[in-house]
Amino acid sequence: MSTPNEKEHARQLMMAAIDGELREDERSELANYVRKYPELEEEFNVFKNIKEIAMNANYTPPPDSVWDKYWLGVYNKMERGIGWILLSIGAVVLLLYGLYSVIESIFVDVEIPWWLKIAIFSTIAGAIILLVSVVREKIFLHKSERYKEIKR
């Protein structure tokens, strides 16, 4: 009588045989399984054929110039990463300072009507809330969905 574990093991050995990774002791083990379950022989031929087909799935190689410029591309990305960090820090500081200056000047200015001050404040506060929300969502998604596609 066949057991699921036995069949699963037989299929593991079958893969090893197709891929040329079968050890000598495993060879006789597989032969015993094939005698016990003759349908495995048919399955073996089908999978051998599938492997042959998959082996053809090669890629058209890129031009050699890709390799000549490859490291330069990596180096530029490394350098740009530092550039982006510095630019972001600087931009955030300048933006906050600019906002503070604008808000201060608007609220100090007595010629601007109170309703316009509220509208300006509301626009700025709304934009900040939306920005923080989007950034938080992006960070959360990045953390929680990272391995969604991996199936074991």
Add this chain to the structure above:
Amino acid sequence: MPEADIPDDKELIRRSVDGDKNAFGMLVTCYMQRAYYLARTFTGSHEDALDLSQEAFVRLWRSIKKLDPGKDFFPYFYTILRNLCFNSVRDAKKRAMPFSFTINDGEVPGAATILPDSIMMQSELRGMVETALGNIPTADREIILLKDVHGYSYKEIAALLAIPVGTVMSRLYIARNRFRKSMKEMGYEHSE
């Protein structure tokens, strides 16, 4: 630099950990083709594979201090590359961009076993293989191509995916079975 003058991986990693960009450049040059072709396993497209493999090296550089120079760095690098590729494939699916790659021209080995009444052009079969591989889950495509295209041994695949060798064999069976079903759905038949 002549090949004989290139220090070994451990030395290059040690120097990279110390902040030596030239050493890291040599490491990148040694592994760029391997990284690029592995990325193409996932993405299919040349542009994405180039971009993702380069980005993986950038991330390796950023986390280089975590590396133990005494250990093989490639499984660690492959984890970075793999995660980048999985995310890219997921994003592409959201944008409804199908997986596609250009497979080599030339004779398809399995073509000889096609039934006489369903003889088809070699290019048609290549197209089938391409579509069938695109239709199976990314992790299945990965393990099939790691073995059958990149030629890694079971031991190497086990190290890259951080799984036991027995699991590699089981996953190969499952992946090939899905590939077989996908081919069958498109009308491909095997001879007995």
